[in-house]
Amino acid sequence: MSNDIDTHDITPVIGGGIDFRPMRWSDLDAMADCFDRVWPQVPYIDGTPLAALMARYLTLHYVALTSWSNIAALPDGTFAGCTLARIDGQPQQFPQAVDELERVRAQIAADPRGADALAMLEDGFFPNETMLEEDADIASSTQAELELFMVDPDVRGHGLGRELWQSLLAAFAKMDVHAFFLHTDSSCDYSFYDHKGLERVAERLHADHPEDDETSPKIQDDQYIYRGETAQLR
Template sequence: MDANSHVHYRPMRWEDLDAVTDCFDLVWPQRESIAGTPLATLIARYLTLHYLELSTWSNLAETDDGVFAGITLARVAGAPTLFPQAHDELERVRSLILADPRGAAVVAMLEDGFFVRERILEEDADVDETTQAELELFMVSPAVRGMGVGGALWRQLLDALRVMGVRAFFLHTDSSCDYGFYDHKGLTRVAARIAADHPEDADLAAGMNTDDQFIYRADLADAALGAAVDPHEDTEVRGA
């Protein structure tokens, strides 16, 4: 993509779902036996909807010619969800995935393993009681890496949360993401589950339960959160 392409930011619309899904599949591809297949697209859509279903705020980056560049999704306690229809679409996509044994294995790994462990980490870190928001999804298209999209999305997220009265927020991330970004930016890691310490996870879905999982917490009163951002940096995080 032309480095001079202008990027602007707006709330997500429902019709953006396909573009967000396609980017999700590109950033977090499925294992080799599934990657590039229609099933991979369905799984990416399922995961996108998993994060979108509870989201109450969005910020989507796109170029002047309408090409998707990145997104942040957040859930603020007490705010209405963006897309009530996301639940039914999630259930529809889930049923299609379950019709394929390979897809059923992925759903089992997520719903009986990965997502369950996220809930346990949240309880361990007490984030529901000490924060008012969660960053559900932070994703930048590889096509615009180095153009400052990630830095802009991050700064706009912090500004928006402050305006909404959020004092602290948390996020889930894992070893498939650039989680070191959050250490560098001064967030506090408040919970961790290291896959190597839990060989029993392999019994649930062999070869698919290998990510370390983390929760980071940010205090919005800390001015360093915004000041530490390099405008040319990009990253990604998947939430809960």
């Protein structure tokens, strides 16, 4: 998943004082808060404590899969962005994320609105992603998945997305990841991946699936898989 990442080389990273480091478990709260601002929840829960829980649940969904991470922090330590990736054959960085995910999920499911939102994800959106992976046979030709690519809205336009992207490619090259893939959708700036030279290898368009309009809440987004050859990207 990705947000509206810097797609142009506008200005240097903020003051050159960004600290890049692996994720710490203590980063989770700031990451979930950023997720909530980057991808607001459905209107009837947006801005509520339930929305914050949903953002935490989705952040944990990606953290639980992560075996490599890169956090960008401002000079004062404030979270500014991240890339999280799953590398084939490497262990999870945060096994505790699984239990925390289940704890947060139980809190969400106790609210009927939250139960609806979970059903949309767990009975619709996530299975659709799995079907796209299977249709594209993406696992057979890649060694990694980019799980989450996120830049804080307050620092966009300063080249931070570019720095995170280039650091990701360098790390993949060192780990002999020759090709990788990612999921994104029409709620994100997926044109970033076109701009960077990735290939869209699978898609599920909402317009082709009228049954989505009968789910509650409705699945509105188009879903895509992009694939990249590490050595060919910039």
